[in-house]
Amino acid sequence: MRDDPSVGEKRSGRPTMNDVAAAAGVALKTVSRVVNNEPGVNPATAERVRAAIDRLGYRRNDSARTLRRGRTASIGLVIEDVADPFYSGLSRAVEDVALRHEHFVFTGSSGEDPARERDLVLAFCARRVDGLIIVPAGTDHGYLAPEFDAGIKAVFADRPPGAGCGADTVLCDNAGGSRTGVAHLIAHGHRRIGFLADSPAIFTAIERLRGYREALAAAGLPYDEGLVRMGPPDQERVHAGIERLLALPDPPTALFTGNGRTTVATLRVLAAISARCSIDHGLVRHGLGLHGHGRLAGLALVGFDDFELADLLGITIVAQDPSRLGRTAAEMLFRRLSGHTGPGLRLELPTRLIERGSGETPPPTR
Template sequence: MNDVAAAAGVALKTVSRVVNQEPGVNAATAERVHAAIDLLGYRRNDSARTLRSGRTASIGLVIEDVADPFYSSLSRAVEEVALRHGHLLFTGSSRESPERERELVLAFCARRVDGLIIVPAGQDHGYLEPEFADGIRAVFADRPPGAGCEADAVLCDNVGGARTATAHLVAGGHRRIAFLGDSPTIFTARERLRGHRAALAEAGLPYDEGLVTMGPPDPDRLRADLARLLAAADPPTALVTGNGRFTVDTLRALAALSPAPVRLGAEPYLGGLALVGFDDFEPADLLGITVVAQDPGRMGRTAAELLFGRLSGDEGPARRAEVPTRLIPRGSGELPPA
C-alpha cells in the first residue's frame, strides 16, 4: 500500500479510503490511486483487514441440496445481496441430515463467518447459543429454527398456498382430492397438509386419511401409493403434490401407470386426473401443469437483508417474515372430474 501511495503521490490514508470504498476522496485522486493499483498489481490483504476489524466479510449458507432448483434460486439471491454488501458467500448442502447441518454450521463458524443463513434440517438448534454469544448472527429460511434458538425466520405461506391449491380443485367440481407430500417430520410438509385440510373443511368436505400419502422422496414408493389410490373403490379425481420434486415424480408415476400413450400437454399424461403442484418447476409451463408458485428469490433476498441488518447492529426481537405464493393455472388443475 505504501508503494501505491508513492506512485499515486497521495497519503497512505487516501489509498486506504479508496481501497475500502470510503467517502472523502475526490474523483481525480481516486482515479490516480486506481491507476497505481493496476500498475503495481496491488491486492488488498484481507487477512490483515480481518485482524483489524474482527470481521471476515463472509457469510455461510446451509441449504438442503444445492442442486435443487428451489434452493439454487434462493442461493443466487443471497449471493447477490452478499456481494452488494462486499461479502463472499460459502454454501453447503445438509442433505436433510441434522448431523450434517450442524457439522456445516460449526465448520462455517470455525472459519469465522460474520453470519449464517440456515435452511434447517434438525429441530434442535441449542448448539448455536455459544456461537451467538461469540457474535455470530443467523437467519433461518424456508423453515423456522428449532428448540433452543431465537432467531429471524423467512418462510413461505405454506398453509395459504396449499389451501389455494385444494380450493382451486374444489371449485372445479372435485370432491375426492388426494394429497401427496414429503415426510411429516418436515415443517413445510406439515404446514401444506394443514392448508389442504383447511380448504376441505371450508368446503364442507370430509378429510380422508386414505387419500393422503406422505414420506421421503422415493419414486418407487410414490408409484406404489398412486397405484393403491387409483385402485380404490372410490378413487381420487384430483391430486395436490407437496413440492416440485413430488410433482415430477408423480407425473412419471402416472405415465408409467397409464394404459394410454403419453402425450405432453394432453389429458392422458395425467391419466384423467386433475393436478395442482406446490412449487413451480422448469418444464411445468410446457407440460401444462398448474402450480402454486413460491418465490425463492424473494425469500433469499429477504433473509440476506435481515442478516445484514443484524450485522449492522439491529438488536431488536426475532422477526418472522412470510413470502406469499401465487396460483398459476396452466390446464392440469382445470380438468373436470372424470
C-alpha cells in the first residue's frame, strides 16, 4: 500500500492547494498566484479562488514553501533565560524588529550551559532559520563554521563570540559602566568597596571586574582580592559572600553589585542583616520597606543594571538598556539578511549612572 491510508476518501488532514484548485476549477499554479498576491491573475478568477480558500479553510503549508524557496522568514534567538527581566526586555525588542520585517522568532534559553547553547543553535539551523541572535554561554563557536559556510547570518549580543569568529557583535560598555559606578562610590569617600560579581566564566563579569580595578587604580587605591566575590547570583551565594565581606577585619563601607539579580539578592541580605541588628525603629519588623538614611546595614550600594522598583527603593545603579541591545542586534541582523556585506562590526552601547540615594551616602565616620 502507498502512503495514503484511505484512498479516495476525504483526506483527514488539511486541504492543499490542489484541493483548492479543484474546488475553484482552476489549476494549482493559479491558486499559488492568488495566495502569494502575484500579479497577472484575472480579478474574477482570484475572487473565485479566494472563496474556495475560505470555504475549505485552506492555509498555506510553510514547510513546503520553505523547502522550495530556501528562506524561512524566521530567526532564532538564544538567550540565557527568558524569565530574566534583562533578557525578556531584549527578547521583546528583537521580536518587535522581527515583526517589522515580517519574520518570526524562535526563542530558547541556554541557562548558561554551552552545550545547550550549541544544541539550540544547531536545532535552529536545522529548521533553517535565516539568522541567529546569540547571547553566548560558551566561548568556542567553531561549531558555527559550517553554518557560516552555508550562508547563515549571526549576531552576538551582550557578550562576544569565541576567538576567530568575526560575526557582528553588540555589547554594553561593561568596563566603562563599572568604572563609573565604582568611581562614584570613591567620590563619596569610600575606600573599601566590596564587589559582588557574576561567575568568572561570564564575559561581562570579567569586564566589570576590569572596570572596578581601573576605577581603584585611577584613585590610587589598592586592589584587594579579598573584597571581590565572584559566582552565580543565587540568594545563598550572595548571602554567604556578604557575610564574608562583613566579617573581614577591615570590612567594606560600600558594595558594588555586578548585575541586577545580584543587586536584588543583596538587598534581601542587607535587609535581613538590618533587621537582625534591629537598629531601625520597628520598620522592618512590620516588613514595610527598607530603611532610611542609607541604612542598608550601613553600607552604600551601587548596582549594575536597572531593575523594576529600583527607583522606589532608592538604589543607585549603572543602567544598560536591554531593549536597545536587542533592537540594535536585530537591526544588524536584518541588514545582513538584506544583503549587506562587509567586515563584522563590534558596537559598544553606553551605560548611564542613575543616582537614587543608595550610592551617595558617605562611609560612617569612625
